[in-house]
Amino acid sequence: MIIFYDIPFAEPSICWSPNTWKTRYCLNYKGLAYRTEWIEYPDIEALCIKIGAAPTDSKDDGISPEYTLPVIYDPSTGQTISDSFNIAVYLDTTYPDTPRLFPPGTRALQSVFVQYANFRIVSHLGQFLRPAVFQKLPAGRSQEYFRRTREALYNVKIEEWAPRGDDRVREWRKLEKALVLLDGHCRRTKEEVGGEFICGINPSFADFVLAGIFQWCKEGFGTESDEWNDISSWQDGRWANFIGSLEKFSMVV
């Protein structure tokens, strides 16, 4: 049984990280047996060093490699893999009889999609979501670690991160607009081959990247929040429907 390392909130069994969600969707979609080990932020580096998980440098942004999750350990091969893209490639290669995460020949374009999503969507969300995520992390060591590292990395106090007033309205509109543009890209495939997903009828890694971002919104803001209600309502429920269509691959085990 594969061990999947994920980052906990204070409330148990909530998967919230957009990056670990990518891998959770991949494992669920492939129907592979796995169990989750929840690793608090300040323990990730020691875990990775202990089990031989490489630091990742997949953000295309010049930030030095860092130890981060998701990581999986697969006892059937003895391998430890880090980085959600590498994990997806590993799973497609190691378990060729399960549903594919990458339609043949699309890996380069899917890798570009990850960066596009970071630049065009995550970039607008982080300032809203990271302060919300902070509140839901386990009090004490996790919150202290998150505050210290994020305040240094982004050069802003947690409490002053989220935009307010007119700024908030303007920045939130940028997010909405980025999602309208993304929908425009998605329609190109829908016009050609139909289906609700980025490559057509079946979901692929890019869909899990996008769905992971929405799960981050849903769990970070909360399902009852104004922010999540707002996102769910955009484009006649386009993104709520998208998440709904992946519901059966969303279990947290």
Place this chain on the structure above:
Amino acid sequence: MIIFYDIPFAEPSICWSPNTWKTRYCLNYKGLAYRTEWIEYPDIEALCIKIGAAPTDSKDDGISPEYTLPVIYDPSTGQTISDSFNIAVYLDTTYPDTPRLFPPGTRALQSVFVQYANFRIVSHLGQFLRPAVFQKLPAGRSQEYFRRTREALYNVKIEEWAPRGDDRVREWRKLEKALVLLDGHCRRTKEEVGGEFICGINPSFADFVLAGIFQWCKEGFGTESDEWNDISSWQDGRWANFIGSLEKFSMVV
């Protein structure tokens, strides 16, 4: 015979625009009969209105629609199509027995790739290339039009656009780095299915987007320029080889 509208330099029969190059590659790759009509910048809008070519808004950047090339007129269907992506879709649909520009199910990802290339590569190149392109446009109306519209759009004088000294070195390194990162994405497909192109063994629209950017560099800076020599030397000739592999689809007719 398809009529393909392109933008001239002062020197005849030079295709230099990254956007018109995309379409020229598509036409050549499909082996479709076409001839070029060269339309100077200040005449593009009147042409488009006359032949019923829609303005384009494909840049994902909030700039209002504008009349621009490439445009094609296909007498066999009576249709006029604008925007290189739309033209590629039209050609794949109308001429299904010619080599495909989009492997099935990849249109959304290819559309995202266009924006990625704009944000991560063109954004670093424009400041260097547009002043060089200006010098090669037909003197008089074309140069006057280019100066007026670009100086208004980018809020900078043509003569002060290109960075100098340390700035130049720093900005040029950003371009080199963006291409290293792009190569990293491309390797993902190469590791899986081999081939020199973004989707594997055969070129697709994304390759023509990228090759169009390099043609812009080659013609804008000049084949003997330090800049083009520099780009050609990066990553052991990675990009020079890439352009070379598309040589047989590079004829200007």
